[in-house]
Amino acid sequence: MIVPDARASSLLSGEFRTGLQAQGALLPVHTVLWRRLDQPGHEAARLVHHAPFWQLGGTAVFAEDGRICRLEYQVVCDAGWRTLHAKVTGWLGVDPIKVEVYTDTARRWSINGRESPGVAGCVDVDLAFTPSTNTIPIRRLALNPGERAEVRAAWLRFPELILEPLVQSYARTGESSYHYESSGGEFVTDLEVGAAGFVLRYPPFWEGEAGV
Secondary structure, three states: OOOOOHHHHHHHOOOOEEEEEEOOEEEEEEEEEEEEOOOOEEEEEEEEEEOOEEEEEEEEEEEEOOEEEEEEEEEEEOOOOOEEEEEEEEEEOOEEEEEEEEEOOOOOEEEOOEEOHHHOOOOOEEEOOOOHHHHHHHHHHOOOOOOEEEEEEEEEEOOOOEEEEEEEEEEEOOOOEEEEEEHHHOEEEEEEEOOOOOEEEEOOOEEEOOOO
């Protein structure tokens, strides 16, 4: 396990804030840097509250089945952390990637202009290649320690780039810890979460580390 210094600990906990200038106002920004544990890769992500919207974006660089991949993504949520739309662009090996996901107030979803009825009713989007979108249900549910909730997310499978329903459960086991399950217990892990809602430990896939 990485033992960060005091500055890094502040960054990873979500307490490190910078400023983003927008129309004369200074917006709070939360940032995090992850290292992949299961294969080569890193990711940097940023969370901005541009009222009334939450904007979650990042860049992931990693290896996927022997091919180098670079992805940029942005997810926009409303004030209640309900997903509005998401966009992923980049490349995997020699193949370009461009995905746009939208949902309306009736929670009908589309991907690249095609309806996706299999995920109708889902509130959250979950991008399979990043831990950043776990922030969305964590912030939306706002569980107290000892509470548990189940959600059904619109999961963007990678590298297939198709939307599928994914049932997930979050049980808050402490001030900064959650027990996470998906697909009826097929995948189980324990998460460490910072104050901003970013997952800082996600074994066996990701771990937060200090910036340089």
